[in-house]
Amino acid sequence: MNTVHIDELDRNEMSDGFVWRPVRRHFGIQAFGTNVYTPGASGRVIEEHTENVYGHEEIYLVLRGRVRFTVDGDDHDLGQGQLIFLRDPSLRRGAVALTDDAAVLTVGGKPGAPHEVSAWEYTFAAGPHLRAGRYDEARRLLHEGLEAKPGNPAIRYDLACVEALAGESDKALELLNEAVEADERFREYAQTDEDFASIRDDPRFPR
Amino acid sequence: MSEGYEILTLDEVEAAPHRGSNLIPVRHTLGFRPAGVNAWIADAGGQLIPPHEEDSGNEELYAVVRGRATFTVGEETADAPAGTLVYVPPEVFRTAAAAEDGTIVFAVGGSVGEAFNPGGWDSFALAVGYAQSGRLHEARAIMAQLIAEKPDYWPTYYNAGCFEAQAGNADAAFEHLRRAKELDAGGDSDEYFRGDTDLDPLREDPRFQEFLS
Numbered sequence: 120m121n122t123v124h125i126d127e128l129d130r131n132e133m134s135d136g137f138v139w140r141p142v143r144r145h146f147g148i149q150a151f152g153t154n155v156y157t158p159g160a161s162g163r164v165i166e167e168h169t170e171n172v173y174g175h176e177e178i179y180l181v182l183r184g185r186v187r188f189t190v191d192g193d194d195h196d197l198g199q200g201q202l203i204f205l206r207d208p209s210l211r212r213g214a215v216a217l218t219d220d221a222a223v224l225t226v227g228g229k230p231g232a233p234h235e236v237s238a239w240e241y242t243f244a245a246g247p248h249l250r251a252g253r254y255d256e257a258r259r260l261l262h263e264g265l266e267a268k269p270g271n272p273a274i275r276y277d278l279a280c281v282e283a284l285a286g287e288s289d290k291a292l293e294l295l296n297e298a299v300e301a302d303e304r305f306r307e308y309a310q311t312d313e314d315f316a317s318i319r320d321d322p323r324f325p326r
Numbered sequence: 327m328s329e330g331y332e333i334l335t336l337d338e339v340e341a342a343p344h345r346g347s348n349l350i351p352v353r354h355t356l357g358f359r360p361a362g363v364n365a366w367i368a369d370a371g372g373q374l375i376p377p378h379e380e381d382s383g384n385e386e387l388y389a390v391v392r393g394r395a396t397f398t399v400g401e402e403t404a405d406a407p408a409g410t411l412v413y414v415p416p417e418v419f420r421t422a423a424a425a426e427d428g429t430i431v432f433a434v435g436g437s438v439g440e441a442f443n444p445g446g447w448d449s450f451a452l453a454v455g456y457a458q459s460g461r462l463h464e465a466r467a468i469m470a471q472l473i474a475e476k477p478d479y480w481p482t483y484y485n486a487g488c489f490e491a492q493a494g495n496a497d498a499a500f501e502h503l504r505r506a507k508e509l510d511a512g513g514d515s516d517e518y519f520r521g522d523t524d525l526d527p528l529r530e531d532p533r534f535q536e537f538l539s
Contacts, residue, residue, distance in 0.1 A: 120402045121413040142387070146413040150385040150436035151361040155411075176360050180432060182391055182409060190331050199408075200336045200391050200430055204356045207330025222409065224389050226434050228360025233439050 121146060125155050125182060125222050131247050136161025139243050142224075143236070151234050152227045155182070158216035164223055167213035170205070173237060177205045177227040179214070184221030188214045238268050242277045249277070249314075254285040272301035280314035291315070292323045299325045332356060336365050336391065336430055342455035344448075345376035350430070354449045354468075361442050362435040365391070368424035374431050377421035380414070386435040388412040388422070393429025397422045446472045450485045457493055465489065480509040488524035499525075500533050507537060 128140035140155040158164050164186055170177060179188065180202040188195045188203050190212045197203065205212055214223065228234050241264025248257040258281055264274040276298040282291035298305040306325050309315055318324055339355055341348040350365035366374040374395055380386055395406045399420045406412060414420045422431060436442050449468050456465035469486045476482055487503035506515055519537040528534050
């Protein structure tokens with residue numbers, strides 16, 4: 120039987136302190152998006168974000184412990200067996216743990232559309248390897264993402280970060296310019312991104 | 327709280343009886359659209375998930391939210407304390423029973439490569455539950471909502487017909503069943519008309535003959 124306890128799932132601590140525990144990826148689920156999140160060093164459980172890019176409806180179900188959700192500026196403390204459903208993708212949402220054992224299950228997708236694996240799953244999976252200097256593993260996961268989502272600018276941008284940190288300046292600049300060409304927001308992100316310190320003075324760096 | 331979001335406490339939602347289990351109708355209550363989401367609640371020894379298989383392409387994930395469950399998937403059985411996730415691929419037999427009082431299992435389902443399209447079985451279970459406890463007005467409101475949501479979907483009219491048959495309203499039942507028969511160009515309903523015990527109260531009525539063609 121294909122079972123796993125939430126504490127046995129992979130533990131990917133992200134840069135702003137929450138821990139992503141991939142569920143869809145663990146089981147290879149294709150029909151819907153689902154993950155578990157637990158608190159990391161900062162106590163954050165769900166990163167502050169909107170779903171404007173993906174247009175997803177989301178459910179956050181507390182599986183264990185207590186969690187403070189902030190939605191559209193309002194706080195809601197939820198315990199085991201309580202869920203919050205966000206119909207409106209534009210609402211800013213995030214959560215912090217009120218107890219160390221907190222765990223939240225998420226389910227999300229775009230109404231009326233077949234589920235597509237989101238690009239962030241690949242960039243999230245590569246993130247901890249990138250931070251730890253395991254560039255080959257980060258590259259492998261991001262290339263897997265580009266195979267599934269050809270030309271995706273967010274994945275190209277992260278791959279540019281990997282190449283810049285790994286000293287592959289030409290590759291980094293090429294990927295970064297492709298990302299910026301596809302989505303202008305990456306031009307702005309690149310200006311302050313420390314990962315690009317080694318290529319910022321290159322005339323090819325997007326201004 | 328704004329219109330754009332909602333908070334739900336699973337064990338405060340009124341559960342509906344469904345095939346020997348107690349359904350917490352999450353999808354119906356929230357109007358969640360990207361996937362099928364529901365929960366099941368039972369005390370020790372009680373059935374949580376009705377024994378069934380899902381259609382080809384339909385993946386399901388179960389999460390034990392509280393208590394402890396015993397899952398049977400295919401021919402295997404496993405102990406599943408709170409925090410356990412169980413993935414079941416399409417066309418595989420599955421069921422679960424509670425091993426502790428107040429056990430809750432949350433279920434998520436959807437079809438690979440297809441937009442989620444609720445069949446409405448969960449809403450229908452809720453309507454049947456209301457009807458069985460004499461709350462016909464609430465039951466009919468759900469059936470009217472299902473018909474409004476999918477005016478060309480024969481199973482909804484068929485289910486509305488079953489529901490009125492069970493409630494003893496033969497005229498209303500025949501009206502729904504005629505619409506189901508009209509919409510079911512492929513004849514998929516024929517076997518149900520022949521064998522469904524929900525329609526037994528109508529079988530002696532001469533009008534039933536037109537459905538046995």
